[in-house]
Amino acid sequence: MKIETNRLLIKTFEKHHLNDVYEIYNDDSTCQYLLHDKWTHENKEREFDKKLNNNQLTKENALSLAVLMDDKVIGDLSVWYTDMKDTVEIGYTFSKSVSGKGYATEAVIALINHLFEVVKVHRIQANLDARNIASEKLCRRVGMRKEAHFIQDFWNKNEWTDSIVFGMLKTDFNKFNSEKENY
Template identity: 70%
Template structure:
């Protein structure tokens, strides 16, 4: 799966992307609300290899996509099927240097359109740490609806955290476009 937006190319990862991706994930702020800690230099290749393997979305396999601006990877998009029929979940991370320029909105908005078009899915959702306000705002900007806020429902990094769920149907996408 590869596609372009006005300013970005979204494509599967390549071996040459390792250093750019390490820059994204070797950052405490970026990883604060993710399920994993920041990447260490010693295991970065092993972690990156998993992204290289995830080149095609299937019921069993996650799709990992690089968000590229001027030949530099500035973001990482992840897509996987949930256990619910025709439902996909998305996740995303972007470099600090990409912040505030609209790249995340452009990439994630284009991603959901591509997913609805190519995979005939019923629903796309995002599950977030409730403290991640920037990610919540991104979901709302692209037309996702906040559907739930769970209190201390998720144990991560030695603490109970709240989580929020955003969802979108194809009809919501059309509303966002108007």
Template identity: 65%
Template sequence: MNFTTERLTVRPFLKQDIEDVYTIYKDELTCKYLLHEHWTSENKEMEFEKKLENSTLSKNNALSLAVVTSSSKTIGDLSIWYTSMKDTVEVGYCFSKDENGKGYATEAMNGLANQLFADFQLHRIQATLDARNTASKKVCERIGMRQEAYFVQDYWSKNEWTDSIVFGMLLSDLK
């Protein structure tokens, strides 16, 4: 899957993206609400290889996409995988802290939602967030997703119980 937005190109990861992606994921604060710890110089190649392997979305394989600026800098990561529910995918996203506040996450996620509904004839797109992640919550809301559930201390992550929020959207919710 490849697509462009007004300011961004979204495409599968390439080997040359490793240092930009490492810059995103080596930051502990960026990874605070993610399911994994921050990357280290020791595990960056192994972690990045997973992104390279996830180059096609199928029922058995997740898709990882690079979000790239016009200057060819990789500033974000979009992940998509099918859930067990018919014609439903879940999405995840992470962006460089250096690009916060510029609207890139909203732009990329809006483009992704449009592309997914067009290319895969999906019924539903959903996202599950750590409830403390207010920036991610705002992205979901901006692209037309609605909050559908709030779970209290339902997930054990990084040595603590955390609350989760589930957002969802149908084709008719696209903005």
């Protein structure tokens, strides 16, 4: 699978992407709101193999995608089906070195478009740690709506955390795109 944007190439991971991905995940602040701790030299190959194996979206298997700029991995997109019919959840992580340049927005919009137009999903959602303000802002920038805020509903890294859920239907995305074109 390949998705191209003006500046980015989004595709399944390849073995030679390991060190680029390690640079992203070998950072405490990047992993602060993720479900896992930062990658170490000892576990990087095992963790990366999971991304290599997640190379096709099925009901049983998540999809992990590399976001490349000039042949360097700058981000990681994930998609998996939820228990609800034709509904997927997305996740994303980007290198701090590209923060503020619009790459995450560009990549996530392209992924959302692909999921609605090619995969034909009914609904896309994102579930995030409520303290992750950057992720919340990204959800809003791509046209998702905040649908829920759960108080201390998730135990992660030895603490209870709040979760927020963003969602989007194809009609929301179409409206978002038409409003974007009118600027």
